[in-house]
Amino acid sequence: MKIVDGLHAFIWRVHTQNNCNTYLIDGELKILIDPGHRHLFAYVEKSLAALNISHDQIDVAIVTHGHPDHLEAVQGLNKATMFAMNDQEHRFISELAGEYFKIPEPHFFIKEGDLTIGEHRFEVIATPGHSPGSICLYWPEKKALFTGDLVFRESIGRTDLPGGNGGMLKESIEKISGMDIDYLLCGHGEIVAGKKEVKGNFEKIKNYWFDYL
Ligand SMILES: [Zn+2]
Secondary structure, three states, rough: OOEEEEEEEEEEOOOOEEEEEEEEEEOOOOHHHHEOOHHHHHHHHHHHHHHOOOOHHEEEEOOOOOOOHHHHHHHOOOOOOOOOOOOOHHHHHHHHHOOOOOOOOOEOOOOOOEEEEEEEEEEEEEEEOOOOOOOOEEEEEEEEEEEEEEOOEEEEEEOOOOOHHHHHHHHHHHHOOOOOOOOEEEEEEEEOOOOOHHHHHHHHHHHHHHOOO
């Protein structure tokens, strides 16, 4: 699904399997955000093929956090695809996975602050709570925020997984809720489009969920 020029969302709508939404930034460089589970990557490949893109053409893969339903498919990407994630999250998830699952080594780490990839400028925002090194990625040019599992449409990320923290999740939501956002690109479920709708979504989340955090 095309969101705006140069930005596509591959929304995961199969309710019997857990996988995340994947986003493609299609420009001079092709950037894939949260490629998902490896065994479900065919879904992304099919969505890319519909845009006449093969997964070999992905230049950079970025994950918002280290859970397998966001990160695992990085393993199946072309060797030439650069992989990036937050360093704190990489340490945390590598320790947690131990010998059961080898977390791929990033080509570069992303930390809070500006991030330039080719022609695109992003802002990385540290948003712990769902996991210790979760990040949101803001694309000012499109006023788009890739939230990972921090917030969803009318909902919030789990805090009961290892390293989860309700107080931190709340602070992270506060941190992003005042931003100028036209597209809230959530890690699961439907996206939220429109400034007013995004604002309304944060209000609903605060009114309903903050009492539980
Ligand atoms: Zn997660």
